[in-house]
Amino acid sequence: MTELEKGPTGRRRGRGARERILSASQQLFREQGINRTGMDQLCAAAEVSKRTAYQHFTGKDELVAEYLRRFDPSVLxxxxxxxxxxxxxxxxxxxxxxxxxxxxxxxxxxxxxxxxxxxxxxxxxxxxxxxxxxxxxxxxxxxxxxxxxxxxxxxxxxxxxxxxxxxxxxxxxxxxxxxxxxxxxxxxxxxxxxxxxxxxxxx
Amino acid sequence: MTELEKGPTGRRRGRGARERILSASQQLFREQGINRTGMDQLCAAAEVSKRTAYQHFTGKDELVAEYLRRFDPSVLxxxxxxxxxxxxxxxxxxxxxxxxxxxxxxxxxxxxxxxxxxxxxxxxxxxxxxxxxxxxxxxxxxxxxxxxxxxxxxxxxxxxxxxxxxxxxxxxxxxxxxxxxxxxxxxxxxxxxxxxxxxxxxx
DNA sequence: TGTTATGTACACCGCCCTGTGTGCTTACGG
DNA sequence: CCGTAAGCACACAGGGCGGTGTACATAACA
Structure with a gap:
């Protein structure tokens, strides 16, 4: 995954940063917890600049909420x-x-x-x-x-x-x-x- | 509580700061969680100077461990x-x-x-x-x-x-x-x- | 009384955190 | 081909954090 597929809708011209951020969230929040995972580390793992991350999510809180919404279809x-x-x-x-x-x-x-x-x-x-x-x-x-x-x-x-x-x-x-x-x-x-x-x- | 009883054993000459710290830990760690409770806030609640706290506990980690040990006899x-x-x-x-x-x-x-x-x-x-x-x-x-x-x-x-x-x-x-x-x-x-x-x- | 352990007041350090400002590069779509 | 939106690099602000240094006050006990 995370192979820079530019998004299914066709929108978003660059390399899908949002997907990489959420993908990295899945891994890091699980491995280290939410509070112990800083935005710097997360952006580094997602290969995304911090500036871009804060253009996709207004803050860490919103990112966390969105991260949780990515489990629904898969788990249970x-x-x-x-x-x-x-x-x-x-x-x-x-x-x-x-x-x-x-x-x-x-x-x-x-x-x-x-x-x-x-x-x-x-x-x-x-x-x-x-x-x-x-x-x-x-x-x-x-x-x-x-x-x-x-x-x-x-x-x-x-x-x-x-x-x-x-x-x-x-x-x-x-x-x-x-x-x-x-x-x-x-x-x-x-x-x-x-x-x-x-x-x-x-x- | 926290009425500065100087300790049952007779040791510890001053006003029992350690007890107040642990007592405040019980309350604050429960109400706010561990990570979201700073040492400053905890010391203020315990009416204890931060310096004293760090003379009783080598660090927050030790305080947290000691805080957990204060439930044994009471709960279950x-x-x-x-x-x-x-x-x-x-x-x-x-x-x-x-x-x-x-x-x-x-x-x-x-x-x-x-x-x-x-x-x-x-x-x-x-x-x-x-x-x-x-x-x-x-x-x-x-x-x-x-x-x-x-x-x-x-x-x-x-x-x-x-x-x-x-x-x-x-x-x-x-x-x-x-x-x-x-x-x-x-x-x-x-x-x-x-x-x-x-x-x-x-x- | 004086010594000593205990507690206090307050400033301070370095670190990491979330979050921004600014200017530059890239890729896509028309 | 050019315009524009998306992304990037980097530095920095502001604050809270854990933790400490220093100098001073007090209580207990000899």
């Missing part, structure tokens, strides 16, 4: 939209995250910025609610008795796994997946599933 | 040590946190500092493991089939509730408590409990 939605899996399998697949992912950036942004009014914090809040809603949708599709509750529970498990992985420095997603399996099997009436019917002590 | 241990509750009730009581608590400071520190080698991060890691161990002990006492697993699961739920409460800006501990109830009832064999024996679909 892809899993929940897969049609080759049963709804129950999709819910469980949400916990099969590759061990490379360091920490949910939304949690990181909310903690680092520490201001609920910050646009990035607001977006993080919206996103988290949207994830819970999507999980609830899939839960409903899977025949859960109380889809909203199950969606909220699974969202909490995802957040817990992300946070605990960060703090303890060990992958906590398998534990979360085990809990999710119990919750899902408990929430789906016995008649709902077709092939997915193990006993609840899946361990 | 108190609940798990209560003898007037059954082990199962104690496990559930861990999720009855007052809505005042903003965020688990250990998660906040680990995210803000962003360096696993930082002494405060290491202490946060140790503490989180200790909490899981204590939960496992209580789980064993409650007769759980796999106490370590249940302890780790409950710890993950606590972290998830804390993180999600912060991001979504709404209390997530009731949801976590509901999950905990399911897990506990699933993990404890039917013959173990005496009075604590409801069916698993507690909802």
């Amino acid at each position: 939605s892809g899993v929940l939209d897969r049609t080759d899996l049963t709804p129950r399998e999709r819910l469980l697949a949400a916990f099969d995250i590759p061990p490379t992912t360091p920490l949910c950036p939304y949690i990181g942004a909310a903690v680092e910025l520490h201001d609920p009014q910050h646009p990035a914090s607001q977006y993080a809040r919206d996103y988290k609610k949207a994830v819970a809603a999507r999980l609830a949708d899939t839960a409903r599709e899977a025949g859960a008795a109380d889809p909203e509750q199950l969606g909220e529970q699974l969202a909490l498990l995802l957040d817990g796994a992300a946070a605990r992985t960060r703090v303890v420095n060990a992958d906590a997603f398998p534990t979360a997946a085990a809990i999710a399996a119990v919750l899902i099997d408990n929430a789906i009436p016995a008649t709902a599933g077709d092939d997915q019917r193990q006993e609840k002590a899946a361990n | 241990s108190g609940v798990l040590d209560r003898t007037d509750l059954t082990p199962r009730e104690r496990l559930l009581a861990a999720f009855d946190i007052p809505p005042t608590t903003p965020l688990c400071p250990y998660i906040g520190a680990a995210v803000e500092l962003h360096d696993p080698q930082h002494p405060a991060s290491q202490y946060a890691r140790d503490y989180k493991k200790a909490v899981a161990a204590r939960l496992a002990d209580t789980a064993r006492e409650a007769g759980a089939a796999d106490p370590e697993q249940l302890g780790e699961q409950l710890a993950l739920l606590l972290d998830g509730a804390a993180a999600r409460t912060r991001v979504v800006n709404a209390d997530a501990f009731p949801t976590a408590a509901a999950i905990a109830a399911v897990l506990i009832d699933n993990a404890i064999p039917a013959t173990a409990g005496d009075d604590q024996r409801q069916e698993k679909a507690a909802n």
